Amino acid sequence: MGHNKQGRTVPMTSVGSGTIQLVAHQVHCYTNQIVNVSFVGDRSKWVLVDAGMPHSGSKIMEAAEELFGEGAKPKAIVLTHGHFDHVGSLIELLDEWDVPVYAHPLEAPYLTGETSYNEPDPSVSGGMVAKLSAFFPNKPVDISEHLHNLPHDGTIPFMPGWQWIHTPGHTQGHISIYRASDKTLIAGDAFTTVRQEDMLEVVKQDMEINGPPRYFTPDWEAAELSVKKLAALMPHYVVTGHGVPAFGEELVEGLTNLAGNFQKIAVPEHGKYVDRDK
Ligand SMILES: [Zn+2]
Numbered sequence: 001m002g003h004n005k006q007g008r009t010v011p012m013t014s015v016g017s018g019t020i021q022l023v024a025h026q027v028h029c030y031t032n033q034i035v036n037v038s039f040v041g042d043r044s045k046w047v048l049v050d051a052g053m054p055h056s057g058s059k060i061m062e063a064a065e066e067l068f069g070e071g072a073k074p075k076a077i078v079l080t081h082g083h084f085d086h087v088g089s090l091i092e093l094l095d096e097w098d099v100p101v102y103a104h105p106l107e108a109p110y111l112t113g114e115t116s117y118n119e120p121d122p123s124v125s126g127g128m129v130a131k132l133s134a135f136f137p138n139k140p141v142d143i144s145e146h147l148h149n150l151p152h153d154g155t156i157p158f159m160p161g162w163q164w165i166h167t168p169g170h171t172q173g174h175i176s177i178y179r180a181s182d183k184t185l186i187a188g189d190a191f192t193t194v195r196q197e198d199m200l201e202v203v204k205q206d207m208e209i210n211g212p213p214r215y216f217t218p219d220w221e222a223a224e225l226s227v228k229k230l231a232a233l234m235p236h237y238v239v240t241g242h243g244v245p246a247f248g249e250e251l252v253e254g255l256t257n258l259a260g261n262f263q264k265i266a267v268p269e270h271g272k273y274v275d276r277d278k
């Protein structure tokens with residue numbers, strides 16, 4: 001069992017390199033090295049949100065079996081966006097699970113091998129991860145055969161009660177996933193709950209609501225609007241792509257603070273995607 005900052009006990013098990021944590025009703029977060037994937041649903045029908053780091057397919061499948069039993073297979077995979085740390089094991093997984101993959105149409109060129117993302121910007125505010133980001137792959141994967149656009153009406157196939165929300169900035173086609181009934185939010189990289197650029201913070205995993213990962217975010221104006229959109233939902237439970245799940249007052253305060261002071265908290269002082277340098 002693990003504890004979050006409210007001292008609340010949450011069910012937690014360890015699998016492979018990571019832990020599985022129950023975040024909200026039928027939402028499990030699995031931490032795969034530096035990134036989180038989510039399992040949403042129950043044994044009879046579940047969806048994987050994001051596909052982790054490269055070479056982690058077997059670990060993600062192991063986590064799925066731990067949760068849903070032997071041979072567990074999702075109905076679909078939904079992507080918040082196509083960065084390498086969110087699609088790293090996608091091809092491995094699709095080899096085993098022949099399932100549809102849903103993403104925002106603006107993300108499609110990065111998922112069909114057409115376009116590469118901009119180079120990460122290792123110059124943004126110190127920290128080892130920012131420096132290392134120069135070595136992160138930005139080559140696109142090609143999953144054309146499996147790729148489908150998310151429905152226009154905001155619904156998500158196989159995820160009744162959930163809606164997708166366009167939250168661009170970190171990438172153009174970035175989405176967040178929201179369940180209004182209990183205010184559960186899967187935010188992808190729209191914001192993080194850790195100072196992602198700082199290696200020490202990544203290791204310690206203290207909760208701190210922060211902007212999207214700086215080294216990969218090209219449009220800070222859009223990113224700010226997206227955070228404001230998500231803060232206005234006043235979510236009760238949040239899973240982000242990076243950092244620990246967040247709950248309750250600490251979450252509301254942190255997210256409100258980020259939305260209100262986005263320029264100061266999230267936007268790096270300098271960097272190749274920061275307007276004030278131009
Ligand atoms: Zn990202």
Ligand SMILES: [Zn+2]
Binds near residue numbers: 035083189213241242
């Ligand atoms: Zn990420």
